[in-house]
Amino acid sequence: MILLAGGTGHLGSALVQRLTARGMGVRVLSRNPSRARASVREGVEIVTGDVRVAASLTDALAGVETVISAVTGFGPGGDGPRKVDLEGNANLIGAATAAGVKHFILISIHGAAANHAMELYRAKFMAEERLRASGLEWTIIRPTVFMELWAGIIGDPLLKTGTATVFGRGGNAINFVSVQDVARFIERAIVDPTLRGRTLDVGGPQNLSVNGLVEIIAESNGRQAKARHIPVAALRLGAFALRPFRPDIAGLLQAAVLMDTTDMRFDSARVAANPQVGATQVAEIVPPKISIPITA
Ligand SMILES: NC(=O)c1ccc[n+]([C@@H]2O[C@H](COP(=O)([O-])OP(=O)(O)OC[C@H]3O[C@@H](n4cnc5c(N)ncnc54)[C@H](OP(=O)(O)O)[C@@H]3O)[C@@H](O)[C@H]2O)c1
Incomplete structure (x- = not known):
């Protein structure tokens, strides 16, 4: 069990x-x-x-x-x-x-x-x-970051209102991995004794910016890629001001700053031909299938 x-x-x-x-x-x-x-x-x-x-x-x-x-x-x-x-x-x-x-x-x-x-x-x-x-x-x-979660965070407002909300400039390269690929790797970890006693990073095949994600979702739904950007300074201020009252939201704003300003890439070449690299691309979870601009 x-x-x-x-x-x-x-x-x-x-x-x-x-x-x-x-x-x-x-x-x-x-x-x-x-x-x-x-x-x-x-x-x-x-x-x-x-x-x-x-x-x-x-x-x-x-x-x-x-x-x-x-x-x-x-x-x-x-x-x-x-x-x-x-x-x-x-x-x-x-x-x-x-x-x-x-x-x-x-x-x-x-x-x-x-x-x-x-x-x-x-x-x-x-x-x-x-x-x-x-x-x-x-x-x-x-x-790394779950792509299904972020496709929802970016895609839902874009499809409902026509405009996505991007936290920060949105140009930073981030690795998104599908929960399906992570689940596949966990399944392997259950049965494969060679993965015992190991700390294993699991990432997706692409490093992609949030602006790139907006473009993919917009294009695949026949929309214009429109986004309003919340400046990093506002995110930092919000995180600071909310910390005593809403630490949960303050934490999210801090994460948004991190995603916009720090190295969030995953070097899939380092673990090439390894099950630690998921195969699912963002376009596969956002129908219909289209080609994706790879940032880094
Ligand atoms: N989201 C990402 O991008 C990301 C990236 C890397 C790693 N991770 C890690 O991957 C894992 C799954 O993330 P997720 O995004 O799928 O999580 P999620 O959707 O936010 O779900 C959180 C889960 O934690 C359970 N939980 C929370 N507090 C609990 C408590 N006190 N006792 C028992 N269960 C509790 C909830 O169960 P109930 O509400 O049913 O109790 C729920 O099933 C987490 O460890 C997360 O840190 C996530």
């Missing part, structure tokens, strides 16, 4: 479909099982639990061989990286060790580091360290 924490999220939902299609037994951990039932297909077990509450994880782990953690507290309404990505994962790692779990797969993030400017990346790195020190067999997977 596989316990999947975060099985109701963007990546988790794709992973549940993939693993159950392969006949693997999956149990989804969710804080809200009735809401989870709406997104998780019939036949998949759902168990109530909150990674912030260690005692809520014991029953969920009964009979489990593999734990996959795809949780995050980052994002609107989230409980924050420290409570979920660090402390929550530490609770899950502790409970998995006590329950005699064989293998723990942690979904971290490309660029996770102890001294990163963003709390999310620091929290992921510290959770990685906990897992490496746990005594469990482990695999750490560090994906």
Whole structure:
């Protein structure tokens, strides 16, 4: 049995479909099982639990061989990286060790580091360290930015109002990976013992700017590529001003600054012919298929 924490999220939902299609037994951990039932297909077990509450994880782990953690507290309404990505994962790692779990797969993030400017990346790195020190067999997977999520963030307003909102200048090259490709790689990590004890970055085949994403979505829907840009200075100011009241939104604005100003590329040549490079291109998830300008 596989316990999947975060099985109701963007990546988790794709992973549940993939693993159950392969006949693997999956149990989804969710804080809200009735809401989870709406997104998780019939036949998949759902168990109530909150990674912030260690005692809520014991029953969920009964009979489990593999734990996959795809949780995050980052994002609107989230409980924050420290409570979920660090402390929550530490609770899950502790409970998995006590329950005699064989293998723990942690979904971290490309660029996770102890001294990163963003709390999310620091929290992921510290959770990685906990897992490496746990005594469990482990695999750490560090994906780049999920393309389906960003196709929605950019595409929904563009298709509804005719204008996309771009946070910053939008010219920075970013690696987008499909959740389908990340799910495929996680499936491999479950069954391939050579991926144990390894920290693996997983990226998509292209580095693409947000402006490029706007063009692709507009062109494939017969629209003009119109965007309004929120200046980086306004994003920085918003992040600073909102931090005491809405740390979740402040974190998003900080992430937007990061995506516009720092190196977000993935060197797919470095891992060429390797399953760590997803095959899905942005145009494939935005119908109809068109050719894409590659930025870098
Ligand atoms: N989005 C990206 O671009 C990106 C890039 C690289 C890495 N990642 C990582 O990939 C993983 C999946 O990301 P995603 O975008 O698919 O996430 P998501 O859609 O935001 O979903 C978050 C998941 O976390 C679960 N969760 C949150 N707090 C929880 C808690 N206290 N206890 C138990 N479960 C909790 C939620 O489950 P319930 O609401 O059902 O409880 C939900 O399934 C995360 O680890 C994320 O950090 C994401």
